[in-house]
Amino acid sequence: MIPLSENRIHRVAYLGEQDGDVERDLKRLLSKYFERENCCDSAYLCQVMYQRNSSEGSDLRRHVALCIRTHEDSDECKAALSVDVGRIFHDLGFAADQYLDILFPSESDEVNIRQVAKPFWESKSMRPDDTLVVTSRKI
Numbered sequence: 431m432i433p434l435s436e437n438r439i440h441r442v443a444y445l446g447e448q449d450g451d452v453e454r455d456l457k458r459l460l461s462k463y464f465e466r467e468n469c470c471d472s473a474y475l476c477q478v479m480y481q482r483n484s485s486e487g488s489d490l491r492r493h494v495a496l497c498i499r500t501h502e503d504s505d506e507c508k509a510a511l512s513v514d515v516g517r518i519f520h521d522l523g524f525a526a527d528q529y530l531d532i533l534f535p536s537e538s539d540e541v542n543i544r545q546v547a548k549p550f551w552e553s554k555s556m557r558p559d560d561t562l563v564v565t566s567r568k569i
Contacts, residue, residue: 442533445477447547448494452522457550459518460496464551469502470511472540472549478533495531499540508534 453475464470474497481490496515500507512532519530535543 441480442495442535442539443479444497444539444543444546445479445492448475448477456519456522459522460515461551463514463518464553467511467514469500469507470551471499471501471553471555473498473551474543474547474549476543476547478531493531495533497533497535497540497543499535499537 457475460473464473476495476497478493478495478497479491480493498511498515500511515530515532524530
């Protein structure tokens with residue numbers, strides 16, 4: 431079982447995209463997973479900064495976070511995603527002392543994320559090459 435812990439954080443600074451050879455492998459595997467999973471709209475691998483409180487105290491430093499926007503806001507969906515993502519991260523062979531934070535940003539947070547990083551995965555219904563046209567008619 432992959433150990434998971436849940437923390438509530440209030441302010442996150444999105445600093446930029448996290449990228450490298452290992453990160454691209456992770457993104458590739460996660461993209462395959464998200465294609466099969468039906469509750470993820472978009473995903474980003476970002477450098478973030480926020481205050482983390484743990485049993486060892488509190489720290490303010492950079493973290494690597496997988497930011498997942500879901501269209502399903504249920505705790506069950508988020509828990510299942512977290513377990514599956516944790517398994518994928520673990521299976522890639524990261525060291526036991528390495529961790530991946532998983533954030534579920536709000537819609538307004540995603541606007542901030544898009545200013546510093548591109549999604550590595552988007553559902554077909556969210557891809558920017560699609561144009562939504564809304565026409566109002568006088569009734």
